[in-house]
Amino acid sequence: MVDVRVVGPDVERSGEVLTPEALEFVADLQTRFGAHRDALLAARATRRAEIAAEGRIGFRPETAEIRDGDWRVPPPPPGLVDRRVEITGPTEPKMAVNALNCGANVWLADLEDANTPHWRNVVGGQVVLRDAVRRQLEFTAPDGREYRIREDAVLPTIVPRPRGWHLPERHLLVDGEPAVGALVDAGLYLFHNAAEQLARGSGPYFYLPKMEGHLEAALWTLVFDHAEQVLDLPEGSIRATMLIETIPAAFEMEEMLHALGSHAAGLNAGRWDYLFSVIKVFRAAGPQYVFPDRGAVTMTAPMMRAYTDQLVAVCHRRGAMAIGGMAAFIPSRRDAEVNERALAKVRDDKTREAGDGFDGSWVAHPDLVGVCKEVFDDVLGERPNQLDRQRPEVAVTAEQLLDVAGVPGERTMAGLRANVEVALRYLAAWLGGNGAVGIHNLMEDAATAEISRSQVWQWVRNEVVLEGGELVTEELVRSVVAEEVAGIGELPHLDDARRLFEQVALADDFPDFLTLPAYELIS
The missing domain is CATH 3.20.20.360 (Malate synthase, domain 3)
Structure with a gap:
């Protein structure tokens, strides 16, 4: 039994x-x-x-x-x-x-x-x-x-x-x-x-x-x-x-x-x-897998076009x-x-x-x-639907799917701050029981926090130099976190969100999913 x-x-x-x-x-x-x-x-x-x-x-x-x-x-x-x-x-x-x-x-x-x-x-x-x-x-x-x-x-x-x-x-x-x-x-x-x-x-x-x-x-x-x-x-x-x-x-x-x-x-x-998965899987593979600001990585980037073209072609070929x-x-x-x-x-x-x-x-x-x-x-x-529309011209290679270096865009202080602020706001809401959060006129979910913290982790580990000349270090990230927390002000669960973000964005080990340590903080 x-x-x-x-x-x-x-x-x-x-x-x-x-x-x-x-x-x-x-x-x-x-x-x-x-x-x-x-x-x-x-x-x-x-x-x-x-x-x-x-x-x-x-x-x-x-x-x-x-x-x-x-x-x-x-x-x-x-x-x-x-x-x-x-x-x-x-x-x-x-x-x-x-x-x-x-x-x-x-x-x-x-x-x-x-x-x-x-x-x-x-x-x-x-x-x-x-x-x-x-x-x-x-x-x-x-x-x-x-x-x-x-x-x-x-x-x-x-x-x-x-x-x-x-x-x-x-x-x-x-x-x-x-x-x-x-x-x-x-x-x-x-x-x-x-x-x-x-x-x-x-x-x-x-x-x-x-x-x-x-x-x-x-x-x-x-x-x-x-x-x-x-x-x-x-x-x-x-x-x-x-x-x-x-x-x-x-x-x-x-x-x-x-x-x-x-x-x-x-x-x-x-x-x-x-994108979070690309960073996670290739986190030890070197600077060729380092993305620009996440906001710059649109679905029109070559590697993303390869991914979506492949998906449509596969789906319609198989019904x-x-x-x-x-x-x-x-x-x-x-x-x-x-x-x-x-x-x-x-x-x-x-x-x-x-x-x-x-x-x-x-x-x-x-x-x-x-x-x-x-x-x-x-x-x-x-x-x-368009199930009858085949894409016979699509022939995607592994190199096209992994062409991170071909993604246009810069790595900027504004991008770093956006990652930190949005992740903090989202995690505070998540810990309070709300997993769908409106932030700056965008509906965010856990995937937002994952790409934000993983990109910060990637930039620190690869010693990225931002467009303005700043070297991304653990100390720089902590100072940005402190400034963003001060700018956010009073927000339920913000202290826990800050500790959680620093844990998953700055620890030597890369947690596979931030929701696993986050789960330990909720009832």
Whole structure:
């Protein structure tokens, strides 16, 4: 008999999702697949050591047969045929209602980077998802304002993003050990909503983050196959879109789709986590992998164009959807000039994506849905997607994917200060329980803090000289941190955020994910 125990604090309505049957299902997933997950994390470390020793990464010769083979993933399922606009956001009630009412095609309900894994958020997010699937979600704000799903709203397809394989859930113990966060998130959602979603003409769909290769995708296949059997779901009804947000995954796009098999729906191209992964994997490889200011590394940089062209070509060759990156701008209610400039950038980004063959793209705010939809409408017309558009001219090499030296831009004091300030503000909010934070009219999540702290770490270790002549040292960074803390002023959890940032940006050892030490600071 498996011992499963909840050791987190009481959460309102937790009894609706933490039922004995649901916990038994999650415990079964943990017992069957937890050790496999552990082995894959160990394999990550080995793989990174191999890459570091060689100073480069290439396409795997042992999987050439898959890349050369003639195969396709199943056609898009109901609710994922037209994905031209996807809105992302946490499973916080007010933001969830706004996402459901905004007219997007898909709501990426984020249990990962836009969510602090406080136990109240983990459980509360499952309650919100359960209500949203059944069109019962409503919320009354402290000021008395009421939020509910409009009766005439055509709901976007709900696609949760569980935590990555690396994160534990210490509030749910199976045989005395913390469960895998991803299995908790996906397991609870499947148990309560899979059959309901199918009955409503949709299905149990996911976004899968942070994977580093096809073996990690293959583990999700085992989890989904088992869940379908236990929950009596049709074979292949669980479908998933994988985020290609690590540099090892960029070299295994086809292998990952092949490994996910009947569960594969598409791939997504991001930016911050991808750049963070390049720094992490090549952190000891020398100055040829040192980026300019992160704000200068746009999706039009040659290495990023290679990455996105490869993703579209792979997806459409294999019958999978290609979904573009985030428009993180938050429109200002007071500054029309800021809005005009930012919306022009959003339009340019979405126009590039639609022109390159992407089938849809992400926005972080309901006010951006119309802009994104208009751009994709112009390209798609009456078609729901661009799966028929092949990219036979694309032939991306390893050198193109790793061309950090070809990224234009400078390393500046302003870039250093931006990294420090935004990371401090975000981490303070994260520690307080808010994983989606508006900073300088941009919606930031954990990926922002990761690229910010990793770039600071990289600049210190490589003794970068800034455009103004300043040598980036630990002492310089600490002085900038002190100045930015003083400039921010009073902010809850700022002291802890400062200590955490200095730990993950200045320590000799590079923590694989800042959310791991950060997790120790929350309840």
